[in-house]
Amino acid sequence: MKKGLLKKIASIALVSVMAVSVLGCTNKSGTAASDDLSKIKANKKIVVGLSPDYAPFEFKDKQGNIIGMDVEIIKEVAKDLGVQYEIKGMDFDGLIKSLEANKIDVILSGMNPNPEREKSVTFSRGYYDSVSQLVVRKGDAGKYKTVADLAGKTIAVQKGTVQETQANTAKAGTVKALGKTSDCILALQGKKVDAVLLDQPVAMFNAKANADLELADVQIKDTTTKPFAAAMRKNETKLQEAINKTLDRLEKEGKLKSFFNDAVNNVGSL
The missing domain is CATH 3.40.190.10 (Periplasmic binding protein-like II)
Known part of the structure; x- marks a missing residue:
């Protein structure tokens, strides 16, 4: 058998071994396994x-x-x-x-x-x-008793949160997604939005920390939120x-x- 052919066979065998090694380092989903x-x-x-x-x-x-x-x-x-x-x-x-x-x-x-x-x-x-609850400007809580009362209003949420999904799913007015919770609060205080939807403990904190804000009775809890x-x-x-x-x-x-x-x-x- 010629040397060139022997080298070719050896190369193919090496590639096969490497392929098996790579396959052995993958998980059931087919992606590279890690720990x-x-x-x-x-x-x-x-x-x-x-x-x-x-x-x-x-x-x-x-x-x-x-x-x-x-x-x-x-x-x-x-x-x-x-x-x-x-x-x-x-x-x-x-x-x-x-x-x-x-x-x-x-x-x-x-x-x-x-x-x-x-x-x-x-x-x-x-x-x-937790459930999600609405934060509004002082004196506005009485305006919001149900989600339906948010029709025609602008609600701020933190971008990428469950509250963004909940507000969109509930069709609670126009939803404005912002980067930080603090951005949402500042938008509310600056009258750029009408309300902010937050996790209840976070809503309670912000209402307590800001004398010009208060909690509204509107809460949202959907069956899919874990x-x-x-x-x-x-x-x-x-x-x-x-x-x-x-x-x-x-x-x-x-x-x-x-x-x-x-x-x-x-x-x-x-």
Whole structure:
């Protein structure tokens, strides 16, 4: 057999072995398998993305430190994993993109799982359930008793949130999506919108923190909205199991409730 032919056969065999190796590193969905939990432990750090304008879940104190219920959960997850934690603050609608771009390891930012998000990420078990409530200018609460009363009005929501979907689905007037919760509040105070739809605890905080605002009776809770959960890259089941284990422990110890109550008290002291 000629040398050239032998080399050709050897090359084909090598390519075949490499192909088998690559196929062996894929998961059931056909995408390259990964193990973020092992990477986090090897790096001795978990990088968490959140939008720090969502009190009492994540917000800044007077010194500019990011605090809140979600931050306390992050600390407990890191402790159970035996690693440090790093928080990266960003706009809410950029969180999943950052996760997909490997800029963060986990999202813990008052995020509700929904079918669209579940196409891109894997969620932990839920840790907090809420309804959405309307914030309006002082003296306007009496104008809004039902969603129907929002007809012809402009409602601000934070871009990329469940509230944006809820407002559009309920056909609650004209919906204006803005980058931050604070942008929505400023738009309301500046009379650029008529109301803001927020998760109830966030709505309560903003109504309490701003003397010119108040809560309206209008609440929205749809059957598809799931409790807040942590999000990680698709099919990261090992990391999901680890975070679920921490959340199970925190619930059993009553710490999820205490984290929420402490965060509400911290908001009140600002």
